[in-house]
Amino acid sequence: MDTPVDLAVADLHPAVDDPALNSMNFLNEVAQHWPDAVSLAAGRPYEQFFDDDAPRRWLERFRRHLVEDQGQSPAQARRTLFQYGRTKGIVHHLIAQNLAVDEGMQVDPEAVVVTVGCQEAMFLVLQALRAGPRDVLLAVAPTYVGLTGAARLVDLPVRPVAGGPTGVDLADLAEQARRARGEGLRPRACYVMPDFANPSGVSIGLDDRRRLLELAAEQELLLIEDNPYGLFPAGDQDRLPTLKALDTRRRVIYLGSFAKTVLPGARVGYLVADQRVAGVDGTVGLLADQLAKIKSMVTVNTSALAQAMIGGALLEHDGSLVSANLRERAAYARNLRHLLAGLERRFPPPSLATWTTPGGGFFVVLSVPFRVDDALLRRSAERYGVLWTPMAHFYDDATPVGALRLSVSAVTPDQIDLGLDRLAALVADELDHMPAPAR
Numbered sequence: 022m023d024t025p026v027d028l029a030v031a032d033l034h035p036a037v038d039d040p041a042l043n044s045m046n047f048l049n050e051v052a053q054h055w056p057d058a059v060s061l062a063a064g065r066p067y068e069q070f071f072d073d074d075a076p077r078r079w080l081e082r083f084r085r086h087l088v089e090d091q092g093q094s095p096a097q098a099r100r101t102l103f104q105y106g107r108t109k110g111i112v113h114h115l116i117a118q119n120l121a122v123d124e125g126m127q128v129d130p131e132a133v134v135v136t137v138g139c140q141e142a143m144f145l146v147l148q149a150l151r152a153g154p155r156d157v158l159l160a161v162a163p164t165y166v167g168l169t170g171a172a173r174l175v176d177l178p179v180r181p182v183a184g185g186p187t188g189v190d191l192a193d194l195a196e197q198a199r200r201a202r203g204e205g206l207r208p209r210a211c212y213v214m215p216d217f218a219n220p221s222g223v224s225i226g227l228d229d230r231r232r233l234l235e236l237a238a239e240q241e242l243l244l245i246e247d248n249p250y251g252l253f254p255a256g257d258q259d260r261l262p263t264l265k266a267l268d269t270r271r272r273v274i275y276l277g278s279f280a281k282t283v284l285p286g287a288r289v290g291y292l293v294a295d296q297r298v299a300g301v302d303g304t305v306g307l308l309a310d311q312l313a314k315i316k317s318m319v320t321v322n323t324s325a326l327a328q329a330m331i332g333g334a335l336l337e338h339d340g341s342l343v344s345a346n347l348r349e350r351a352a353y354a355r356n357l358r359h360l361l362a363g364l365e366r367r368f369p370p371p372s373l374a375t376w377t378t379p380g381g382g383f384f385v386v387l388s389v390p391f392r393v394d395d396a397l398l399r400r401s402a403e404r405y406g407v408l409w410t411p412m413a414h415f416y417d418d419a420t421p422v423g424a425l426r427l428s429v430s431a432v433t434p435d436q437i438d439l440g441l442d443r444l445a446a447l448v449a450d451e452l453d454h455m456p457a458p459a460r
């Protein structure tokens with residue numbers, strides 16, 4: 022019997038049928054369909070760290086802050102927490118303090134917009150930068166799919182810039198900007214993740230950070246710096262300064278997330294946009310205020326209760342998420358080392374499998390000499406009981422990719438061992454079935 026239909030997808034915004042927007046759903050569906058498979062796919066925080074009592078405590082801590090530090094009456098504090106609120110948020114001052122304490126960044130609290138996750142921050146920035154059909158975005162590839170999907174929704178084409186082993190190929194960035202201009206297009210910004218990138222795991226060195234800022238100024242590009250993993254180095258090395266900390270010319274729009282450092286369920290992130298924007302009437306304001314206008318039409322304001330929890334967590338640790346995450350950092354570092362050692366044992370040289378060796382973060386990329394696609398992931402889940410993420414999801418074209426992303430954040434070392442045993446069996450079987458090389 023024919024199923025009656027009311028609408029055709031062809032009559033909806035083209036983005037809804039785009040691979041970038043199907044990507045997250047597909048990966049979630051696979052995980053739900055094979056719940057017993059070991060998941061080296063999810064980049065989620067480790068759930069044993071969740072604490073039932075913490076959100077209540079954080080809420081109360083923030084409420085006290087409103088009364089004791091900000092001089093609000095109990096009724097005003099109740100309004101701040103329960104009522105519609107300031108579009109740019111109510112924990113902006115604590116975020117500015119956090120960035121000063123942990124990153125040495127001096128940020129005007131007025132340049133902060135608190136968003137519904139970092140995902141909303143990306144959307145607001147891209148929507149604002151898409152002024153017309155000539156505008157394009159450059160993005161270091163492989164690229165976080167949430168960025169590509171958001172760009173689709175605002176009709177902003179994304180042009181890849183090679184990431185390579187150093188995190189960004191600066192010559193290619195200059196070339197892509199030049200080429201876009203040669204085509205009559207206007208490259209507005211380059212999206213980049215300098216610290217333990219998702220998905221590559223690669224970080225950009227200090228000299229290249231400085232050169233990237235120089236190049237952005239030369240090319241009149243903004244840099245959109247996304248930094249959800251910077252607090253999780255695997256060794257004792259000093260963390261590198263963020264691009265924003267090195268930015269003396271207001272080239273960088275900084276994106277932050279509290280999903281990995283406080284609580285993903287709160288769905289709170291933020292952006293720092295201190296760029297000065299000239300109005301048609303000659304007045305000059307902050308880009309943050311223009312972005313807040315867009316936010317007012319997307320989510321009105323970020324949940325005050327959710328912000329209050331994040332604010333309470335920040336207050337509890339005197340503004341430092343570094344000190345709030347000592348246990349998490351140690352566990353993720355241990356897992357990353359465990360995964361890298363496990364890969365070495367299972368794929369000893371000379372092996373056809375190679376992998377990245379990140380200095381921190383959640384992700385490692387394993388490259389293999391066969392195509393890694395969604396069909397292989399399904400087979401891996403069904404027959405081998407292990408989940409991972411095909412790297413093809415992080416490239417914005419249909420070129421076959423022979424690589425997969427492994428995540429260490431949501432598992433134990435034992436689960437990593439089991440997952441790697443299963444993955445090694447899959448890789449061995451795939452290599453067995455590869456056609457013999459032509460003579």
Ligand SMILES: Cc1ncc(COP(=O)(O)O)c(C=O)c1O
Nearest residue numbers: 138139140165219247278280290
């Ligand atoms: C690179 C990157 N940016 C942004 C996000 C989204 O962060 P949020 O959960 O705060 O929306 C993620 C989430 O995994 C991410 O990996």
